[in-house]
Amino acid sequence: MSNPTAAFLVIGDEILSGRTREANVNYLAVELSGAGIDLSEVRIVPDEHDRIVAALNELRSRYDHVFTSGGIGPTHDDITADAVAAAFGVEISVREDARALLESRSAARHIQINDARLRMARIPDGASLIVVDSSAAPGFSIQNVHVMAGVPSIFTEMVDRVLPTLAAGAPTVSRELRFDVGEGRIADQLRGLAAEFPELAFGSYPFFSEGVYGTNIVVRGTDPDLVELGFARVRQLRDATPGAGGAAYR
Amino acid sequence: MSNPTAAFLVIGDEILSGRTREANVNYLAVELSGAGIDLSEVRIVPDEHDRIVAALNELRSRYDHVFTSGGIGPTHDDITADAVAAAFGVEISVREDARALLESRSAARHIQINDARLRMARIPDGASLIVVDSSAAPGFSIQNVHVMAGVPSIFTEMVDRVLPTLAAGAPTVSRELRFDVGEGRIADQLRGLAAEFPELAFGSYPFFSEGVYGTNIVVRGTDPDLVELGFARVRQLRDATPGAGGAAYR
CATH class of the missing domain: 3.30.70 (Alpha-Beta Plaits)
Known part of the structure; x- marks a missing residue:
């Protein structure tokens, strides 16, 4: 019996321009290896809607799991959630549980919610939230795609939250x-x-x-x-x- | 006028298993940015012939340049040169200039050539060699594909050798x-x-x-x-x- 397979899709102009060193591949690779899930491919693509949608659809049909990092913040270049919704052909809107989470976490940090920040509560229909202590905004899983933040301290916590929920294979x-x-x-x-x-x-x-x-x-x-x-x-x-x-x- | 585009194909089980941290993306990204060539995609795939061939053919048709790293050494898991030849549909064999280079460099390092080491002189037909001081074995370019070593000290020297030969765009x-x-x-x-x-x-x-x-x-x-x-x-x-x-x- 062979192990489940996974791909990692890194969404980030900043990696491709050389501004930022990619810092999450190794953590994910080590954790997947320990969980008996074979990391079979990594892709890094720019913050472009069509590129993200195409890569997501290719990878989610080919592998048992797809992890993504990056593009789930409040700014104009954060377009991952919309691309995921488009890839699955589902609607996306502000979801009440994500909004409540964002508001209570923001209040605790004395940060006021505005329209831009509220974008982080936009979740594709049918997704489940990935809630972690290190971030006011959640990640989310939809079918076999797990959407996580690019900031390494948040990314690692989201991986730790998601991995135990997946069927494990034989660890390497x-x-x-x-x-x-x-x-x-x-x-x-x-x-x-x-x-x-x-x-x-x-x-x-x-x-x-x-x-x-x-x-x-x-x-x-x-x-x-x-x-x-x-x-x-x-x-x-x-x-x-x-x-x-x-x-x-x- | 838009800049030339490039993709980077990293060939390496050791990255996907978490054993090794990828160390070449950032150098290539920074150098390409300076040369006015847009790094548009990075892929990391395992040491598997069919996977390498498929990725090469997809990327070389889509981008102006493809850079690869890894898999050009003397061992059984070094299959990049054969995969490149298969992707282009050309023959591959030991080439005399590559053999002469390998022999003289090896002699200088008191290393004896054996069959395994001679594999590093196997070059796809129609390629030109990328010769650098830091390695006895050359890389090579064939059409728009540039095949380089994965060891970072050799990779960077090969990038420095290849980049000035490419048509530059407007630096970012x-x-x-x-x-x-x-x-x-x-x-x-x-x-x-x-x-x-x-x-x-x-x-x-x-x-x-x-x-x-x-x-x-x-x-x-x-x-x-x-x-x-x-x-x-x-x-x-x-x-x-x-x-x-x-x-x-x-």
Whole structure:
């Protein structure tokens, strides 16, 4: 049985222009991996209605879950909620529970609600709210699409809120070993291991650090015993490769 | 006249599994912005032949340029060059200039060429090499696709090598101002500015720092005079907004 799949759609001119470094992919990737959901694709698109709608419709039909970040604030460039409604072909309007939440949270922060802020209570029909402490405005889930804020402190809290509600798969287990030789030295043997253990992924990640051309080998899989078996073979390979067992192990 | 467009295809299981933080998007985004090429989309896909081929063919038909990172090393999970050849429907084999380069660079580093390492000299027919000091193995360009290493130190050098060879557009100019009020307070006025200056992008990026809910407003455009004009209006807006001009300006 294979794990559920997911895509992450990052909505953000600021990432594409280079103004801001994307900061949420890694958190989502790690959390999904732990929940046994395979992150299969990430897309970053600009704040343009048609682009968001097209990407949403493609990704939500292809994967079990789609997570989005960005574009749910009060300003003119926050158009994600409307794009989601358009993608699903549903209406969008200010919803009373979202408005009540926004008003009580704003009052506690001595912030007055105006028309712009009220936009954050506009929720597509049929969605359920994602309510977190770190934000007055909620995110929302509609069918298999989970719409979250781009600000990392809020994004992470929304992920933590949503993930336990999803059907989990088998968490991915990984083991990693550092070789103090270039990956070309061990590539043939790794290819053999990958062929011998088709259920495992053997990743090879070269690095250059303090004068050493080295390679980190990562063994990943959903069966912990099998991962240990494959990893034991990687350790044997290192022991058998002259110079591979440098000073620093991890 | 609008600027050339580009997409960035990141090939990497290690990003999607959460093992590695993506580290090249921001560098490419900043450099393209400076060269007047609009980065319009980023995709991250796994090390799977069919996925890479499909993404390449979609992106290269849609954008003026496609940059890729990752998957050009010597190991079994390095399948980018073959996928690029398949996407273009051309042959791929060890090319003599790439082999000579690999051999001389490897000799200088006291590394022996084996079959696995020789894979790095396999280049799709019709491509031109991207040769850099930081890597024995070259990247390559074929038509509008530029294939580069994923290791950031090599990636950046390859970008620096390729960019001057591309037709440049009008570089994007940006100015930024910090408001020490939430974005909801100024959203209506920003919407007005965005409508008044359709050639400019007004980005609004909320932050929470040292107890302050604030907003950074970014004005971007390719006409420097127009950007200054729009920015002057943003400065006026801050002067007219009580509490917006906090202690820290930038």
